[in-house]
Amino acid sequence: MTADASSLTKAAPEPRAGTAGAGRRSLGSRLAEGVSGGLVRVFLIVVGLFWLVPTIGLLLSSLRTPEDMAASGWWKVFTEPSRLTFGAYEELLKNDDITTSLVNTVLITVPATVLVVVIGSLAGYAFAWMEFPGRDWWFLGVVGLLVVPVQVALIPIAELFGEIGLFGSILGVILFHVGFGLPFAVFLLRNFFAEIPRELLEAARLDGAGELRLFARVVMPLGGPAIASLGIFQFLWVWNDMLVALIFSDSGSQPITVALQTQVRQFGNNIDVLAPGAFISMVIPLAVFFAFQRQFVSGVMAGAVK
Amino acid sequence: MTPASAAGAPSAPAAPKSRRSVTGTRKAVAALFLLPALVLLGALVVYPIGYSLVRSFYDQSGDGFAGFDNYRALFTDDGIRTALKNNVIWVVFAPTVATALGLIFAVLTERVRWGTAFKLVVFMPMAISMLAAGIIFRLVYDQDPDKGVANAVWVGVHDTFAQSSAFPKAHPGRESPLRAAGGGAFITKEPVRTGQVVTLPLVGVAPDLMPDDAERAVAARPEDGKITGTTWQDFTRGKGVGKLGGVDASELGYAGMKIEAVKDGKVVASTTAAGDGTFTLPAAADGAQLRLPADNFKEPYNGLDWLGPSLVTPAIIGSYVWMWAGFAMVLIAAGLAGVPRELLEAARVDGANEWQVFRRVTVPLLAPVLAVVTVTLMINVLKIFDLVFIIAPGSSQDDANVLALELYRKGFSEDRPGVASAISVFLLLLVIPVMWFNIRRLRREVRR
Incomplete structure (x- = not known):
């Protein structure tokens, strides 16, 4: 009996994203949840990019020639990846x-x-x-x-x-x-x-x-x-x-x-x-x-x- | 901190019976175990505190007693005052922004399957030096939008919403039918009539700055009841002007040039030139002068001067948040796991929506963690040095000054150790409440 009760209380808080209550919820609230879940994903991806881009910028800058660096931003390497070089590291x-x-x-x-x-x-x-x-x-x-x-x-x-x-x-x-x-x-x-x-x-x-x-x-x-x-x-x-x-x-x-x-x-x-x-x-x-x-x-x- | 005073302290907490020595150690052995640590701490941490305290009351040469002069300098010296002001900005904004972001990230990552990967990315900057982070952000904040990613994004966003100008530096050439109209605009010297073909030649746009959709300029044909014309670059590199004021085969039209017909100071009609530079205005423009408004010729928007005097501190705080939001996030996520x-x-179940749950349940339950994170970051920010030293260029380092940097300058480049010592004592005073709190909390634990 106690085991049953504990397993129930354990199960109750588990349902993520409202799957257990979905039957009772209106279509509208489920839709809103889906949209907000999508927004959360988009937001986190954008934030993740914000956190990654500065470091990637440093890495790619280190792989370019000084002339290229003086001429354009590091993101230009995506149009001409063949110009990457380990020359700066060798120097x-x-x-x-x-x-x-x-x-x-x-x-x-x-x-x-x-x-x-x-x-x-x-x-x-x-x-x-x-x-x-x-x-x-x-x-x-x-x-x-x-x-x-x-x-x-x-x-x-x-x-x-x-x-x-x-x-x-x-x-x-x-x-x-x-x-x-x-x-x-x-x-x-x-x-x-x-x-x-x-x-x-x-x-x-x-x-x-x-x-x-x-x-x-x-x-x-x-x-x-x-x-x-x-x-x-x-x-x-x-x-x-x-x-x-x-x-x-x-x-x-x-x-x-x-x-x-x-x-x-x-x-x-x-x-x-x-x-x-x-x-x-x-x-x-x-x-x-x-x-x-x-x-x-x-x-x-x-x-x-x- | 002498052995006598500590050992003789009357109300030393009773040694808990449960951790009584299992070896019946002689005091000499205990002393041997402790000696290296206590000697180093005494010489490298405790002694300097006393020294700085005493030194802060002596003048710069160290010979004469100076009373509170060095402390007075904290509030009169311009450099230190800027540093103090900036430190206040830092302590107020950096920890709160980092903690707020950490809280948001911690709560939101619980809802996605790749939350761990996200946390890894945001926490990673904690591992690198502030020097490396400083170099990273010097690159990010480069003023030139073709090099600094911050301005590249900012200019991109700006130009999406604000029309960028297409023809910077364009101006009338010799014997032009146009004259300057003030404010950077140009206007025809004579009014135009319907049925007339107008030429609006300009020169001075660099070939690589011409709009991509510019085509070879075409001379317009007259039309009844309308005004037609061409606006174009009356110049080709290597070929010169060709026929002055005439459309030559190699010359390009000013695609997208805005043209207004102005009669008695009012705009009666306006249009935009096609790819080949031709345009047509309705009969309403009859008798008006044609004006090329100034926003055709504005300098291109060049983004923000991130590391200039006014933005440098917020910009560096941004790089700090980049480094430390991950720390806040991980601590808060650990607290969240315990909710x-x-x-x-x-x-x-009671009908609260997600925002209400967050605001009324999650945040209050996390309040102790949030307080610990904020206070920890505040102590950290108080001593901020490397980021400011590296990111702020020489020209705006005075504007970005903080106490730790000013201490370094006063002590090691201006040779004013008295004032520098006063700054260090001031920093120490600011962390003493935390020191006291740490000891109080631990005293309870030690006694248990």
Whole structure:
């Protein structure tokens, strides 16, 4: 009896687009529904185009010759697709500034991501499972730092790095990103680790695991999903950063975003560098986005307060 | 944030029994686990806050105490005032527009089967850098309608509704029967009579700008009781004018040229030239002067100056919405999934239409999510930098200025670190309510 009732209530809200009630509804209301359903589709398709066209424009612009770009809009390629060329990309990859800066982007992003994950996990585990005086106050302090704007630290850290010789170095850029990545990392991981069932940790402890082994063999593997979200979020954050690197890197250590930014001032004359450059800088983030959609979404959703 | 003060805080929340250490860790081990994070946070986040706070009360060289001078500059310096004004515009419009669009998208995608694909497309810009988005939108907003897609669409729409002019720069040549009539129009020097054949030659239209339907010009034949004539380009590239004021074989008619007959300042008849430039006017035009009105010769509409001083901020906000509406949409869609379908269905059964269900049931139920999304975007917008820095061209960057950009300029190109520190402290003050809210919410959770 109860099963019947529940299946009924489940069935009731199900009918989509009013199929269940169609018999009772007038022809007019069904017609109106069909029309509005069509309008919804048209609206969403138009919006989707609005969202796609700018990126497509960049891609097609990067595949045209500078002469074509100076003469006409990128949509003209549809009338003469044979004029598309990878020439701009070939030129770009011969440009030492660009290739060096691409390498720099990797050299900055990978360590900044790994360090945040490792250091954040250590602290997150300590906040979740260790006992020490004022633990929760310390943790709340870290949470308070979540929304501190990076702008507050630009001038002080520039002076600090200048004094200790880190200004203009890749290490300086990495350190800054780690510092501002940590509050979110600690916050996310502490909350995730705190949900690990106590019995699991106790069992490992009884098997004679020390604190470090417990952390490496039990906590880290169990924290996989949170660590993945954090890692992806931090990776994209650092990869896409321009402001921090603009201030703390120099011409030898600058990532791709800064290298391209210096070109923007002559916008129009050097679209053959900017368009393929911007597209190359987008390839990795887009690949990450399509490969790890779920972790990406949860990471962005949890971390957007930054 | 010294260890002593934190450890000695009298009312520290009691450590929940359920998460008591399973290892009986010594404090030294805990300290080792925490040390890297706390040292980095202290040096890179906490110390700069204190430093900026102190620095903001010193003058630009850092030697003399300046009191509130740097803060006074926030309201007297022209650059900062523009930045403040623009930041207010940003904080009011960008989050609300992005959230509203996110809500609409989230609700509508539930009704189509390809909703996931749509969400993917709209969410995708979240993955790319603001620099890349900036370059993308520099292209989109290019002033030239032949290059920037925004103006290409805008001009297309504009020209569909407003007649575009066909003959920019056309003007009478030597010994022309026409003279300027003011306002860009041309008028015949003499009145015309029925039975007469009128010639209205002009020059100056570039060959590639001639209308597509222009044909070889033909000399009109006289007709009784009517006025006939031809209007054409009395010039062929490479061949010159040929017979001045006469229709030569290689010359093209002004297809679509508007012609008015004006008598005593009133238009008594009007017509439009055919493809070969010929036209016919009725007897009513007898004794009138023929005028070619100015809208034949207007410069073609060139679209909006998106990145000019007046539109640059809305244009950049548009690119921000492009990037962040997807974020709002995904968060709201997650909230929507938690709304009990029974409530919506009950409202429908009670006779509410879709709009009423949306307005009276869905939106109120989603209010907490909408608030979180809006506040998150507001914090984000407060610090907006890259998009403005990249999209606003040098000529209008002053007009597009925002606080984060002004901080960068003051601190790193104008060498006024005192004022820049005051801006950073101001930004920090603006996010403190959110900081406080985060801590309060978590304190309850930590205690549980």
